[in-house]
Amino acid sequence: MRGRRDxxxxxxxxxxNLAAYPHPGAHILSSFVKFPEGCVGLCVPARGKRRRGNxxxxxxxxxxxxxxxxxxxxxxxxCARSREAEAxxxxxPGAGEARKRCAGLEEVPLEVLRQRESKxxxxxxxxxxxxxxxxxxxxxxxxxxxxxxxRGRAWQYLSGSKVKLEQNVGKFDELDLLTGDPKxxxxxxxxxxxxxxxxxxxxxxxxHGQQDLFRVLKAYTxxxxxxxxxxxxxxxxxxxxxxxPAEQAFWCLxxxxxxxxxxxxxxxxxxxxxxGQILFSLLHKVSPVAYKHLSKQKIDPILYMTEWFMCAFxxxxxxxxxxxxxxxxxCEGVKIxxxxxxxxxxxxxxxxxxxxxxxxxxxxxxxxxxxSPKIMQETxxxxxxxxxxxxxxxxxxxxxxxxxxxxxxxxxxxxxxPPRLHGAKAISDAEPPTRKALEPVPSIIVPxxxxxxxxxxxxxxxxxxxxxxxxxxxxxAEGNGAPVSTRELLHPQVSPHHQSKxxxxxxxxxxxxx
Numbered sequence: 152m153r154g155r156r157d158x159x160x161x162x163x164x165x166x167x168n169l170a171a172y173p174h175p176g177a178h179i180l181s182s183f184v185k186f187p188e189g190c191v192g193l194c195v196p197a198r199g200k201r202r203r204g205n206x207x208x209x210x211x212x213x214x215x216x217x218x219x220x221x222x223x224x225x226x227x228x229x230c231a232r233s234r235e236a237e238a239x240x241x242x243x244p245g246a247g248e249a250r251k252r253c254a255g256l257e258e259v260p261l262e263v264l265r266q267r268e269s270k271x272x273x274x275x276x277x278x279x280x281x282x283x284x285x286x287x288x289x290x291x292x293x294x295x296x297x298x299x300x301x302r303g304r305a306w307q308y309l310s311g312s313k314v315k316l317e318q319n320v321g322k323f324d325e326l327d328l329l330t331g332d333p334k335x336x337x338x339x340x341x342x343x344x345x346x347x348x349x350x351x352x353x354x355x356x357x358x359h360g361q362q363d364l365f366r367v368l369k370a371y372t373x374x375x376x377x378x379x380x381x382x383x384x385x386x387x388x389x390x391x392x393x394x395x396p397a398e399q400a401f402w403c404l405x406x407x408x409x410x411x412x413x414x415x416x417x418x419x420x421x422x423x424x425x426x427g428q429i430l431f432s433l434l435h436k437v438s439p440v441a442y443k444h445l446s447k448q449k450i451d452p453i454l455y456m457t458e459w460f461m462c463a464f465x466x467x468x469x470x471x472x473x474x475x476x477x478x479x480x481x482c483e484g485v486k487i488x489x490x491x492x493x494x495x496x497x498x499x500x501x502x503x504x505x506x507x508x509x510x511x512x513x514x515x516x517x518x519x520x521x522x523s524p525k526i527m528q529e530t531x532x533x534x535x536x537x538x539x540x541x542x543x544x545x546x547x548x549x550x551x552x553x554x555x556x557x558x559x560x561x562x563x564x565x566x567x568x569p570p571r572l573h574g575a576k577a578i579s580d581a582e583p584p585t586r587k588a589l590e591p592v593p594s595i596i597v598p599x600x601x602x603x604x605x606x607x608x609x610x611x612x613x614x615x616x617x618x619x620x621x622x623x624x625x626x627x628a629e630g631n632g633a634p635v636s637t638r639e640l641l642h643p644q645v646s647p648h649h650q651s652k653x654x655x656x657x658x659x660x661x662x663x664x665x
């Protein structure tokens with residue numbers, strides 16, 4: 152790390168980060184951070200030989216973070232710890248609890264976890280009803296955290312990727328059989344070993360995790376050839392693969408790229424630049440001190456928020472915090488990403504005491520690169536994000552303002568992206584489930600009710616009754632005197648009252664996956 156810093160020391164403080172940041176048109180992860188081989192986010196492997204079997208891999212979808220001592224030298228997402236401090240903690244009682252608090256872990260009692268699983272199973276088996284009538288309850292339960300055993304399935308329902316898969320059965324298999332563009336395949340292959348190299352799925356070259364990651368990313372380049380591949384998509388797809396199979400992960404990635412973060416991974420990176428200005432404008436209201444400092448240092452938002460937003464904080468936060476943020480992100484949309492960024496900026500640069508060691512551009516950027524573990528701790532971060540009053544309406548209002556400024560300075564956007572949908576409710580309303588149209592016809596045939604009689608026909612029947620001295624004879628003479636046609640006898644209509652109960656039972660018969 153010392154050599155990397157010395158190689159940039161010849162540049163002026165204001166040019167050091169700009170030199171590492173490529174041109175906005177470059178189709179790569181445009182972050183000011185340069186990661187060496189085998190690096191995950193800001194976690195740098197320790198020097199020396201690594202003993203086999205000493206790594207604590209993340210359980211597939213279990214939501215547990217790797218202990219600090221197994222990551223080697225740590226600078227960002229997890230607490231930086233020295234060997235002396237670790238040795239001292241081993242001698243003290245309660246050292247394990249202190250380490251868990253440092254890493255951001257939150258232990259959920261087993262009974263509480265089983266209760267949450269039962270509630271989520273009920274919601275997932277009756278998803279349409281819950282999304283239509285009890286969306287606020289879903290949001291509250293996402294804020295508490297989705298049970299690890301159901302997290303992958305819940306993400307599919309929240310993002311709408313399950314419906315997307317039902318609408319495109321076999322599409323992923325077709326894309327998987329195609330060769331793909333060689334220019335994207337080479338870049339994808341070079342990025343495979345960089346995604347969570349200590350995770351059991353991605354630890355070995357050519358393993359099933361890296362193979363599935365390659366399949367998902369290659370399929371997206373074929374599904375959206377105009378966008379191709381962006382390096383920030385790799386950690387997104389890797390996190391998804393930890394919780395679901397490749398096909399489901401692909402459609403979940405499609406929903407993130409098209410509904411939650413449209414335009415983020417396009418070639419010009421125009422959408423991420425606009426959101427950077429939106430974040431900076433919202434910071435003026437949330438933390439005027441941090442806003443004033445960044446304005447004084449002339450630090451563009453694109454320098455510190457690109458990796459945060461494009462990777463959805465998967466490279467920045469501790470693992471447990473990443474999962475909690477993603478739970479809320481899939482439910483409430485991009486406002487969660489904005490809130491997390493604002494919380495990090497507020498608690499890093501939001502007071503005069505914290506700015507004493509950030510007198511220049513370089514010092515400020517170093518502080519934003521090495522965030523305090525206390526800020527990123529799961530319980531603290533989630534509570535701050537929930538309480539921060541930033542709404543979809545504010546984001547859309549700022550988007551219109553920044554879009555107008557962009558057009559005045561740069562003209563129209565070159566890469567037009569679809570409108571952004573804020574969360575699961577907006578996606579559900581925009582794309583109603585197709586299975587409603589495929590509901591089976593009820594097996595119980597209910598006799599039809601009386602059909603309405605035209606006025607002209609009623610007058611003729613009355614005159615006929617007067618002339619004959621009684622009601623008209625023939626079919627339909629009983630009851631209200633309405634004639635029943637042959638078509639109605641052969642194909643009776645089912646009343647909505649009887650059909651709704653049968654339809655509900657068919658929806659509730661969906662299997663549950665643990």
